[in-house]
Amino acid sequence: xxxxxxxxxxxxxxxxxxxxxxxxxxxxxxxxxxxxxxxxxxxxxxxxxxxxxxxxxxxxxxxxxxxxxxxxxxxxxxxxxxxxxxxxxxxxxxxxxxxxxxxxxxxxxxxxxxxxxxxxxxxxxxxxxxxxxxxxxxxxxxxxxxxxxxxxxxxxxxxxxxxxxxxxxxxxxxxxxxxxxxxxxxx
Numbered sequence: 001x002x003x004x005x006x007x008x009x010x011x012x013x014x015x016x017x018x019x020x021x022x023x024x025x026x027x028x029x030x031x032x033x034x035x036x037x038x039x040x041x042x043x044x045x046x047x048x049x050x051x052x053x054x055x056x057x058x059x060x061x062x063x064x065x066x067x068x069x070x071x072x073x074x075x076x077x078x079x080x081x082x083x084x085x086x087x088x089x090x091x092x093x094x095x096x097x098x099x100x101x102x103x104x105x106x107x108x109x110x111x112x113x114x115x116x117x118x119x120x121x122x123x124x125x126x127x128x129x130x131x132x133x134x135x136x137x138x139x140x141x142x143x144x145x146x147x148x149x150x151x152x153x154x155x156x157x158x159x160x161x162x163x164x165x166x167x168x169x170x171x172x173x174x175x176x177x178x179x180x181x182x183x184x185x186x187x
Contacts, residue, residue: 006045011037013044056088064088071095076111076158083113101142104166108146111162114154119143142171147178 015033016024023029052058059067061081068075068084071091075084087094087110094110097103101118108116120142127133144163148154160175167173 006042009038009041009045011041011044012048015040056085079111079113083110086110098166099168104144104163107166108144108159108162109149112155112158113149113152114159115147115149117145117147119145140171142167142173143176144173145176145178 014037016030016037019029019033046053053060053063054067056064056067064081064084065075065077068088068091071088072095073087073091075087077084090106090110094103094107097106101120104118105116108114146154146159154177156175156177159177163173163175
């Protein structure tokens with residue numbers, strides 16, 4: 001990320017106009033402060049627009065990875081910028097749902113732009129009836145069915161890596177890549 005001098009960017013607060021009267025008519029002082037204005041104009045413009053830098057929808061693209069680091073996500077630079085911005089917007093909610101099937105499906109949608117169905121083999125149930133049947137023994141497997149969104153190609157290796165990184169360690173994770181129903185067979 002770099003912010004540098006922008007040729008022709010006028011300063012909203014020229015230093016030469018703030019000098020005492022003794023230097024106001026001095027050509028050297030005015031040229032010197034004009035050079036400072038050129039250097040400081042991007043800084044002042046950035047500070048004037050600082051709230052926009054903290055909004056994932058408005059922040060410059062090169063600032064987005066740094067903003068993402070604030071909320072603990074690392075967006076993949078190969079993913080379209082719109083998805084990376086959505087990931088930063090929803091990062092806190094993703095952290096809240098981490099370790100759940102909903103959280104994994106949302107992470108896949110936001111990180112890679114795919115639809116996912118997560119079938120959990122857990123055995124937790126509740127009943128308001130005393131003495132109800134116990135749940136079956138957990139299968140120990142998590143099945144993730146992934147379908148491409150909007151006819152995009154699915155990068156199976158990246159999906160498997162993300163699922164492996166998000167899958168609880170006590171479960172085996174299996175990934176199935178399903179064909180997109182909107183794309184005819186053989187296309």
